Amino acid sequence: MTDVRPMIEVRGARKFFGPLEVLKGIDFSVARGQIVAVIGPSGSGKSTLLRSINHLETLDGGEVWLDGVKVNQTLPRRAFEKHINSVRQQMGMVFQHFNLFPHLSVAENIAIAPMKLKGMAKVDARALALKMLDKVGLADKIDAFPARLSGGQKQRVAIARALAMQPKVMLFDEATSALDPELVDEVNLVMKQLAAEHMTMVIVTHEMRFAAEVADRVIFMADGAVVEEGKPDDLFRNPVQERTRSFLKKFLNG
Amino acid sequence: MDIALIGRIIPVFVQAAWTTVQLSLLSLVLGLAVAALIAGLRLSHLAVLRFIGTAYVSVFRGTPALLQIFLLYFGGPQIGIQLEPFAAGAIALGLNIAAYMAESIRGGVLSVDRGQMEAARSLGFGEGQSMRWIVLPQAAKLMIRPLGVNAVALVKGTALVATISVVELTYTAQRFIGSTYKPFEIFAVTAVLYMIMVYGLTLVIDRLDRAYAEEA
Numbered sequence: 001m002t003d004v005r006p007m008i009e010v011r012g013a014r015k016f017f018g019p020l021e022v023l024k025g026i027d028f029s030v031a032r033g034q035i036v037a038v039i040g041p042s043g044s045g046k047s048t049l050l051r052s053i054n055h056l057e058t059l060d061g062g063e064v065w066l067d068g069v070k071v072n073q074t075l076p077r078r079a080f081e082k083h084i085n086s087v088r089q090q091m092g093m094v095f096q097h098f099n100l101f102p103h104l105s106v107a108e109n110i111a112i113a114p115m116k117l118k119g120m121a122k123v124d125a126r127a128l129a130l131k132m133l134d135k136v137g138l139a140d141k142i143d144a145f146p147a148r149l150s151g152g153q154k155q156r157v158a159i160a161r162a163l164a165m166q167p168k169v170m171l172f173d174e175a176t177s178a179l180d181p182e183l184v185d186e187v188n189l190v191m192k193q194l195a196a197e198h199m200t201m202v203i204v205t206h207e208m209r210f211a212a213e214v215a216d217r218v219i220f221m222a223d224g225a226v227v228e229e230g231k232p233d234d235l236f237r238n239p240v241q242e243r244t245r246s247f248l249k250k251f252l253n254g
Numbered sequence: 255m256d257i258a259l260i261g262r263i264i265p266v267f268v269q270a271a272w273t274t275v276q277l278s279l280l281s282l283v284l285g286l287a288v289a290a291l292i293a294g295l296r297l298s299h300l301a302v303l304r305f306i307g308t309a310y311v312s313v314f315r316g317t318p319a320l321l322q323i324f325l326l327y328f329g330g331p332q333i334g335i336q337l338e339p340f341a342a343g344a345i346a347l348g349l350n351i352a353a354y355m356a357e358s359i360r361g362g363v364l365s366v367d368r369g370q371m372e373a374a375r376s377l378g379f380g381e382g383q384s385m386r387w388i389v390l391p392q393a394a395k396l397m398i399r400p401l402g403v404n405a406v407a408l409v410k411g412t413a414l415v416a417t418i419s420v421v422e423l424t425y426t427a428q429r430f431i432g433s434t435y436k437p438f439e440i441f442a443v444t445a446v447l448y449m450i451m452v453y454g455l456t457l458v459i460d461r462l463d464r465a466y467a468e469e470a
Contacts (some may be wrong), residue, residue, distance in 0.1 A: 056372055083382055089378030099373035103391045112387060113377040158373075165377060 005068050007032045007200045008053060014061035015048055015224075022048050024224040026061065030108050030169070033198040037150055037205055037215035037232070041247060045203045053202065054091045055084050066090060067168055089117060092162030096174040098154040100146040100161070106133065107142045117165070132160035152183030152232050157188055162247045169200040176188040178204055188214075208251055212236050221245045257440050263430055263443065270426035271447045276342055277422055284348030284435075286409065289355030296360050300405045307356070314353035320414050322346050327418045343415030343422075351408045358404055359377075362397035363389060393468040402459035406452055413448075423447055 006029035015023035034149035038046045051057040053064055055071055064071040071087050099185045101109050106203055111125035122130070126142075133139045145151050146154055155175055163168060164238055165223065172191065176184045188210050194201065195214050205211050212232040219229040220239075228241045240246045255406065275319030326335070327342040337345070356452035366389050416425035427444040431437045 017457065042287075054376055085378045085380050088376055091376070093376035095373060097368060097369055098370035099367075101370065101388055103395075113379065116383065116387060117378050161377070194283075208288070216408075 009065040009109055012062035012224035013059050016060050018180055022224050026226055034216050035195050035201045035214055036217045037203045038219045039211055043059035046221045047173055050171050050204045054088050072243055084132055089165050090171040092167035094158050094162055094172045094175045096177050098158045102146050102156055106144050106157050110164045114125045128164055132164050136160045151179045152186045155187045172203040174204055175187040186234050237251055259436055260443055267443055270423045274412050276421040277412045280344040281347035282405055282409055285351040285355050288352035292356035311356055313354045316348050319350045319427035322350050323414055339418045339420045343420045351404055354404045355401055357401035358397055364395035365396045366392045391457055398463045409451055410456055457466055
């Protein structure tokens with residue numbers, strides 16, 4: 001343990017879907033500026049783990065901490081709403097299916113949260129939207145509607161939307177899984193750029209090559225548990241666990 | 255076919271149709287307001303509120319509208335609710351159509367992809383804010399058609415209040431048949447007037463639908 005407190009800390013996370021235990025006591029932490037990739041077969045619980053970090057899933061046991069603040073506190077309903085809304089403002093989330101707001105323009109998609117939640121003036125919010133779009137290389141799409149964008153462009157706007165709240169961490173839930181293969185790189189490029197800016201990130205992904213390139217640490221999950229974790233070089237080249245080996249082998253052959 | 259009779263009665267019937275329009279508009283406004291409330295209850299997290307909403311819909315959809323009108327107009331005075339026929343008719347029709355409209359509204363909200371609510375929540379919007387800024391604007395578009403169907407049913411349903419002597423189109427028709435014995439001419443004129451009203455309404459609905467479609 002370093003003397004710097006972790007940006008994200010998960011302790012003993014447990015989660016049931018009915019009788020099925022999808023998280024069997026997960027512990028992990030992410031240091032400030034660190035990039036952690038979570039890999040594993042479908043149904044391993046990696047998405048559930050990510051979603052429980054910002055409380056889109058409610059844990060049945062264990063704790064989640066963001067920068068020294070407990071996320072899943074026990075509070076009266078209204079107080080908890082207030083607490084969780086403020087916690088979520090500090091965590092950007094990027095979804096597999098983008099979830100852009102189809103009734104709003106690209107500018108409005110990005111500006112709405114800063115305007116409504118931070119009271120930012122419309123002109124300032126638009127300027128911010130433009131700045132964020134510039135970052136993801138889509139400044140020319142500022143007045144387009146989501147329906148007019150390609151999947152890759154949608155995901156880049158979704159990243160810009162999350163970044164506009166100036167989050168402390170970014171969570172990516174299979175951000176490129178729904179994309180046509182030729183559109184994956186443009187999104188990965190934006191994520192790499194964020195990595196270069198030392199954004200703290202947790203990336204749930206199926207892309208081993210990308211995970212190896214961008215992550216400081218890789219966590220391999222299976223059946224609701226962490227099987228193995230380590231630096232990408234170690235985990236991908238010399239996995240210790242048989243389960244990791246067989247997963248990686250299937251992936252490399254497939 | 256008594257063409258002269260048709261010419262004579264038209265002014266009176268147009269006047270009566272205007273009463274039907276007023277009755278429809280009033281019931282529509284009341285119905286929409288109550289429907290929004292009931293839909294809200296039906297979508298609530300609290301089981302007790304959901305139950306109240308569901309009970310409302312079951313009662314008003316599960317009993318004849320005519321009976322509801324009778325209950326309010328004839329039964330009302332017994333429990334201290336004394337209303338003019340027009341008011342009783344408008345309220346009963348409004349409360350009745352609200353049950354159907356509540357389902358249209360709820361259906362619209364539930365048809366919006368769950369990911370929209372999640373994305374809004376993940377940005378830090380509260381539940382109410384997410385509804386207001388993200389879900390409802392999208393749901394509104396999906397509600398227009400079904401609410402339009404409800405509104406058309408309402409306009410035609412206003413004929414029921416003829417039974418409590420509201421001087422609207424159908425009541426007027428019945429009264430004229432009593433004095434002229436020309437049911438064919440009179441019901442034909444009446445039917446045409448209903449069709450014109452319904453046609454006008456569908457034009458409004460189409461226009462609303464298109465306006466919303468262009469927005470996105």
